[in-house]
Amino acid sequence: MSTPRQRLAAFLNQMPLFLGLVLLWMLLWGSFSWLNLLTGTLLATLVSVGFYLPAVQLGLRLNIWYTALYLIRLGFDIVRGSLQVAAVALSPRYTPSNAIVAVHLRTRSDFILTLTGVSTSIVPGAVVVDVDRVRSTLYLHVLNVARPEQVERFRNGVLDEERRIVLALGSREDVERLHRVSGEDRSEKDQRARDQHAHDKRKRGGTS
Known part of the structure; x- marks a missing residue:
């Protein structure tokens, strides 16, 4: 009781x-x-x-500075997204090239997951079509993406949005997990870059 x-x-x-x-x-x-x-x-x-x-555990934490940055950037993204969608709609050469993009968030908070999904969906050009709450994953339908680098750029944009939300409204546990997972991701990317560089070096040496 x-x-x-x-x-x-x-x-x-x-x-x-x-x-x-x-x-x-x-x-x-x-x-x-x-x-x-x-x-x-x-x-x-x-x-x-x-x-x-x-x-849903909210954490009851508010950082005024990061909240202001989050709202300012959100407003900027809404205006930019509106202009991009308008340009696509008016372009006579536009060829439909949409995609479903999965974005694995770094935090495990339902509140952060929900707010990230809402913040992303109100920006024209993308909308959440499914959510995996267990894996903290958003599935989004994205307008006008045709190349892998465009998909990666969009995914990084959603992760940046998550970061701004965590710093503005996330709990201490959310902030700590964000920093820890971000550090692990950077280490993994650096290792992949080193492996790719070594592979390219061996390839050049074998063909010289």
């Missing part, structure tokens, strides 16, 4: 998600009214009580 303090902590932990549902309902209607607020609150209550979902 949970104690009153544990019940209070659980309530406070879920309150941001409840308010997020209400806000999402208001945004869908596109205007504020007391009726929309009331119906949004009722629907959020129904969803929270009637549909069981695993609790």
Whole structure:
């Protein structure tokens, strides 16, 4: 049996998600009214009580500086994505070249996974089509990608978005895991680069 303090902590932990549902309902209607607020609150209550979902641990951490950087970059990406999609739509030479890209996030937080998916989807040109919660993987349909380097550039962009979100809103555990996994990824890339360099050197020596 949970104690009153544990019940209070659980309530406070879920309150941001409840308010997020209400806000999402208001945004869908596109205007504020007391009726929309009331119906949004009722629907959020129904969803929270009637549909069981695993609790999402938010960490209750906010870095003002990184949050500002995250929002500024998100706004920039939305404008840039809108211009790129408009250019593609108006181009008479455009040939459809879309792709489904899997992005394995470095953190294991449901909150970070969700916010990264939402942040990526509201930028024109990509949308989340599936989520693997166990492996913390996003599957995204991406517009106008034809070459492997374009796919890799998009994947790195999503990982950069995850990094900004973690530094702005992630828990200490999220930040520590991000730094640790990022260091391991850099070491792996450096090793691959050294192996490729050694291979190219041996190949040149064999053909000389």
